[in-house]
Amino acid sequence: MKHQKIVVIGGGASGLLAAIIAKRGHANVTILERNPKLGKKILATGNGRCNYTNQFTKAEHYNHPAFVEHALDVFGAKKTIQFFEKLGISPRIEDLGKAYPMSEQASSIVDVLVYETEQLGIEVLCNAKVVHVKKQQNQFFSTLSDGQIIKSDKVILATGGKAMPGSGSDGNGYQIAESFGHHITQLFPSLVKxxxxxxxxxxxxxxxxxxxxxxxxxxxxxxxxxxxxxxxxxxxxxxxxxxxxxxxxxxxxxxxxxxxxxxxxxxxxxxxxxxxxxxxxxxxxxxxxxxxxxxxxxxxxxxxxxxxxxxxxxxxxxxxxxxxxxxxxxxxxxxxxxxKGYEDAQVTAGGVDVSEINPLSMESRLVPGLYMTGEILDIDGLCGGYNLQWAWSSAYLAGKHASI
Ligand SMILES: Cc1cc2nc3c(=O)[nH]c(=O)nc-3n(C[C@H](O)[C@H](O)[C@H](O)COP(=O)(O)OP(=O)(O)OC[C@H]3O[C@@H](n4cnc5c(N)ncnc54)[C@H](O)[C@@H]3O)c2cc1C
Structure with a gap:
């Protein structure tokens, strides 16, 4: 069996989970994160408490219900709660099904994800901003801002949207997607004052x-x-x-x-x-x-x-x-x-056109071996744990399929 070499671009919510799933699937995984640390945005979620899912998540809570349906069937709220419980997060369910860590600290989610990446031996490069990705002869070449080039069989693009640009997700991932011929639908801030x-x-x-x-x-x-x-x-x-x-x-x-x-x-x-x-x-x-x-x-x-x-x-x-x-x-x-704009928004509406992505695997229909997860896609949900749930659900599919 070939061990896939996978590069995950972005060590946020979806990148971390995709990396863990891919590594558990025996892939050789490297996370490239532009920030000095992983999971920066997660720390700001849920007013510092991280509303990491919603017990009642359904496809109709998102802008493209048909697209998200399979991902939610495979790895929905119940599986997410179980996944995090195994990592140490006891769920605390509040009004309208919102789930938080019992510790009420968003940092708990980051801590357990980071611990798991270390346990699994996932390679993590921080301060590693990807500026360009190209595919040649079935291999991907991710170029970092310092000129370093990382080669891989597959790439999972998990660079997030444009909301809260100070977290590292400033929309630069859209250009990477566009360089592969993907289209970006109209973008606008959502869950915003x-x-x-x-x-x-x-x-x-x-x-x-x-x-x-x-x-x-x-x-x-x-x-x-x-x-x-x-x-x-x-x-x-x-x-x-x-x-x-x-x-x-x-x-x-x-x-x-x-x-x-x-x-x-x-x-x-x-x-x-x-x-x-x-x-x-x-x-x-x-x-x-x-x-x-x-x-x-x-x-x-x-x-x-x-x-x-x-x-x-x-x-x-x-x-x-x-x-x-x-x-x-x-x-x-x-x-x-x-x-109040992207600075203040919790999520970006719009993103990579989902008709160009296979909803069963999150693989690009245009570029085999390229996967996309989380907010970079034209998927957004209501307030209440649905956006992180999308990050986890899409990441699960991408991590699983990329490692095959
Ligand atoms: C203030 C706030 C509160 C929120 N609260 C909640 C909540 O309680 N519940 C909920 O469900 N959702 C919440 N959200 C939304 C949720 O955080 C996002 O939808 C989710 O984090 C998206 O995950 P992602 O993996 O797609 O992107 P992100 O988590 O944004 O991760 C993307 C990562 O990619 C990195 N990156 C970007 N470009 C590059 C590059 N070129 N090279 C290398 N690395 C790169 C970034 O630095 C970042 O670490 C909140 C958002 C905000 C801003």
């Missing part, structure tokens, strides 16, 4: 509410998310916003007008609000809203309703003004102008 155009951002900065947000395309609701919403000096953030950011950025890229409807009081009806107004008739307007909406929102809401005197007695408001106040509580619209 959004910038709004609103005169009230300064005064509402820091307000956190439990509400509902809806993404609108020409007044039609295209996505609804319920939960924490955080107003900031540049716009809006929180888990609800991260979830709608993919679609919002996709619409921005298409130059569509992007509006967000915020339902501040999603547990109240218009009638509930009107009943409350009735009880507050004698109070000054600005006082009458205390206890109903966040205090920092009140001045902005009064201005947005077109009322110039915040101290006016509530009973003196016109029916139109009262109606406007009530409607802002249930439907306040904001215009999205941009996102």
């Amino acid at each position: 959004l910038k709004l155009n609103s005169p009230y951002l300064k005064s509402m900065d820091g307000v956190k509410i439990q509400g509902t947000v809806q993404l609108l395309d020409q007044n039609q609701v295209v996505q609804t998310e319920k939960g924490d919403v955080l107003f900031t000096s540049y716009g809006i953030s929180g888990p609800t916003i991260l979830q709608i950011s993919r679609k919002a950025n996709e619409m921005l890229a298409e130059h569509l007008e992007v509006k967000i409807k915020v339902i501040l009081l999603d547990q109240m009806t218009k009638e509930d609000i009107e009943r409350r107004f009735q009880m507050m008739q004698d109070k000054p307007l600005e006082v009458s809203l205390i206890g109903l909406v966040h205090k920092k929102i009140i001045p902005s809401m009064i201005k947005e309703a077109g009322i110039h005197n915040p101290a006016i007695r509530f009973s003196l408001l016109t029916p139109k003004e009262k109606g406007k106040l009530a409607s802002l509580m249930l439907d306040w619209r904001f215009t999205v102008v941009d996102s």
Whole structure:
């Protein structure tokens, strides 16, 4: 049996797992990582706790469900939890199926992966940035920035996307893929905070509410998310916003007008609000809203309703003004102008066109022996452990098939 010589470019989430699987499959494996250490981005995941999978992962949590299906069938959440349990990670399952290491430290995931690579005798070259890869007579030649050339039978390209470029994943891997004739679909940041155009951002900065947000395309609701919403000096953030950011950025890229409807009081009806107004008739307007909406929102809401005197007695408001106040509580619209970009994004939407990749093995359909894993591919998932799960699932297939 021939022992394949495999070069894994990128020692992040998918590169590490692919290397381990390939080495267990008796391949001769070398990881080339541009950073001084392996797994830098993993340390930042899950707010430093690493939400490494989601118990309820399904193909529909991703942008190309048909493409990811096989990888998830072969190495889905259950297998991932078992894989990491064997390495020492006891799972701690939290709300909505999110899995974290019991230690609540993302560094635990890196530590056990690195320990396993050492145990298996995987060769690791750090400070090794690959600048070029070519294939000649069934051999790959990976050139490092210092001119060194590493020869291999197979290459697994695990260089990540463009999100958080300081982690080493700055999108340079797309050029390597393109040099082999692969196409890159439109790229945009996902799971990212959004910038709004609103005169009230300064005064509402820091307000956190439990509400509902809806993404609108020409007044039609295209996505609804319920939960924490955080107003900031540049716009809006929180888990609800991260979830709608993919679609919002996709619409921005298409130059569509992007509006967000915020339902501040999603547990109240218009009638509930009107009943409350009735009880507050004698109070000054600005006082009458205390206890109903966040205090920092009140001045902005009064201005947005077109009322110039915040101290006016509530009973003196016109029916139109009262109606406007009530409607802002249930439907306040904001215009999205941009996102915080790749620096702030958790994941890149878009990547290597998946029609050029075999979903059963992650091998390129254009270049036999070239495999791709993780975020470099045009695959992204929702927030909640799905993106790392994709890194592990795709890496498992690539590591297994490359070693054959
Ligand atoms: C702040 C933050 C929080 C996140 N939290 C979560 C979470 O809790 N749960 C979740 O599921 N997902 C999370 N993600 C997303 C997840 O981390 C990524 O989807 C995942 O790491 C992608 O794995 P990857 O192997 O494709 O790329 P990466 O993990 O980015 O690894 C790519 C590696 O390749 C190296 N590299 C790049 N180019 C070269 C080159 N030319 N030569 C050599 N090396 C190179 C890079 O230095 C890097 O180490 C988060 C992302 C961010 C930014």
